[in-house]
Amino acid sequence: MPLPQTEAPGRLQAHCAERGIRMTQQRRAILSVMETASKHLDASQILRKAKKLDPSVDRSTVYRTLRLLKRQGLIDELDLMHLKGEGHYYERKLGRDHIHMACLRCGKIAEFVSDEFEKLKQQVERDCRFRVLISRLEIGGYCGACRGAH
Amino acid sequence: MPLPQTEAPGRLQAHCAERGIRMTQQRRAILSVMETASKHLDASQILRKAKKLDPSVDRSTVYRTLRLLKRQGLIDELDLMHLKGEGHYYERKLGRDHIHMACLRCGKIAEFVSDEFEKLKQQVERDCRFRVLISRLEIGGYCGACRGAH
DNA sequence: TGTTAGTTGCAACTCAGTCGCAACTGAAAT
DNA sequence: ATTTCAGTTGCGACTGAGTTGCAACTAACA
Numbered sequence: 091m092p093l094p095q096t097e098a099p100g101r102l103q104a105h106c107a108e109r110g111i112r113m114t115q116q117r118r119a120i121l122s123v124m125e126t127a128s129k130h131l132d133a134s135q136i137l138r139k140a141k142k143l144d145p146s147v148d149r150s151t152v153y154r155t156l157r158l159l160k161r162q163g164l165i166d167e168l169d170l171m172h173l174k175g176e177g178h179y180y181e182r183k184l185g186r187d188h189i190h191m192a193c194l195r196c197g198k199i200a201e202f203v204s205d206e207f208e209k210l211k212q213q214v215e216r217d218c219r220f221r222v223l224i225s226r227l228e229i230g231g232y233c234g235a236c237r238g239a240h
Numbered sequence: 241m242p243l244p245q246t247e248a249p250g251r252l253q254a255h256c257a258e259r260g261i262r263m264t265q266q267r268r269a270i271l272s273v274m275e276t277a278s279k280h281l282d283a284s285q286i287l288r289k290a291k292k293l294d295p296s297v298d299r300s301t302v303y304r305t306l307r308l309l310k311r312q313g314l315i316d317e318l319d320l321m322h323l324k325g326e327g328h329y330y331e332r333k334l335g336r337d338h339i340h341m342a343c344l345r346c347g348k349i350a351e352f353v354s355d356e357f358e359k360l361k362q363q364v365e366r367d368c369r370f371r372v373l374i375s376r377l378e379i380g381g382y383c384g385a386c387r388g389a390h
Numbered sequence: 391t392g393t394t395a396g397t398t399g400c401a402a403c404t405c406a407g408t409c410g411c412a413a414c415t416g417a418a419a420t
Numbered sequence: 421a422t423t424t425c426a427g428t429t430g431c432g433a434c435t436g437a438g439t440t441g442c443a444a445c446t447a448a449c450a
Contacts, residue, residue: 112416112427133406148430153407169319171374176438177406191370202368206360211379213356219384220341220350224321227377229361234369262396262447283437298399303438326407327437 100125102182105164119143120155124165130179130199156180163224171230173197187211187225193233200233250275252332255314269293270305274315280329280349306330313374321380323347337361337375343383350383 102121106113119140123131131139133152140147159165159180168179171192189202211222252271256263269290273281281289283302290297309315309330318329321342339357341350361372 114416114428116429146430149406150408150431151429154428167322171376172317175405189364191364191368193370194373200368200370202364204360204363204367206356206363210354210356210360210377213354214339214341214352214379217354218341218350218352219387220343220379221382221387222379223344223382224380225377226321226379227360227375229364229370229372229376230374232371232373237369237371264397264447266398296399299437300400300439301398304397325436 102159102164105162109162111158111162115144116140116147116151117155119147120152121159124159124180124182127181130168130170130181132177132179134177136180166224166226168226169228170199171228173230187227189227189229191229191231191233193236194230195232195236195239198233198235252309252314255312259312261308261312265294266290266297266301267305269297270302271309274309274330274332277331280318280320280331282327282329284327286330316374316376318376319378320349321378323380337377339377339379341379341381341383343386344380345382345386345389348383348385 102125103113103118106117106121120136122143123136123139127136127139133149133156136156137147137149137152140152156165156167160167164183165180166183168181168190170179170190171194173192173194174197186203187207189204189207191200191202192198193200207227211225214220215222252275253263253268256267256271270286272293273286273289277286277289283299283306286306287297287299287302290302306315306317310317314333315330316333318331318340320329320340321344323342323344324347336353337357339352339354341352342348343350357377361375364370365372
């Protein structure tokens, strides 16, 4: 897991404050869930966890808050190759972008940070005259453990 | 559009025949739509076009056929950064993988073939011991025309 | 021409995500 | 502290994508 945990918990709320986003009890609960999530929650999982912190949190508030955080560039939305249905997954954006690899056999999700990826994005900026704001690279295949077995 | 049109129309049906997939009138209609599509259709657009060739085609048959083609690796599924809703888009897989760039302002989709992308996938195979079967790189940002205006 | 496994249309369903609205509330001004 | 009000919330109804069970159909092959 090559993700440097450079930021202290609570950083997400700080970001919102900096940007003048009104902080409510419900948002605090949802942010706290995103902050402490070990990984890749979908909207209904986020709702369930947020309800434990504040039972008043509603499904639509979760969606609205996720949309807000996405617009602010504070979280990333993932599909994880639709391994488990059509839904979306969310994760805090911290540090550098990373690639998601989904094993089509065991379902495990791995992450990978690569300079090549950064170079590729730079190439797109240069050669396509395209300003890159968000990028998502998802790979489906077989992980090390499942390669042998298939 | 750096996509070499190396294959003659009808190639998709030939692929299915090679693999012993039963060919029905409905599938022929859907394949023909995919074959001749200039670009990026979603399921309901495919249904509409297929109905013109064979009015009996049903929505569920479109979904079933798309799933089949996806499993066979003959088409790719895209999200195009969810620029227009949550649905999925499909395109024939031909030649090399390419990157999709979606302009967040004007909605235009551009494609880009890059050796860097191929190298990156090779790096994943090597460094992560991960067998790459499908890959999807989608980028959101501003295209050349919209960069100035924003 | 008969046989049958695979495919289809249909209708009913599930599930993610959205929306309109009245009630509520955070935070800034008094 | 109290007032004020734009921004936010819960609710319930809705939309639209995609799925499923099943009886009827058909492509492919003997």
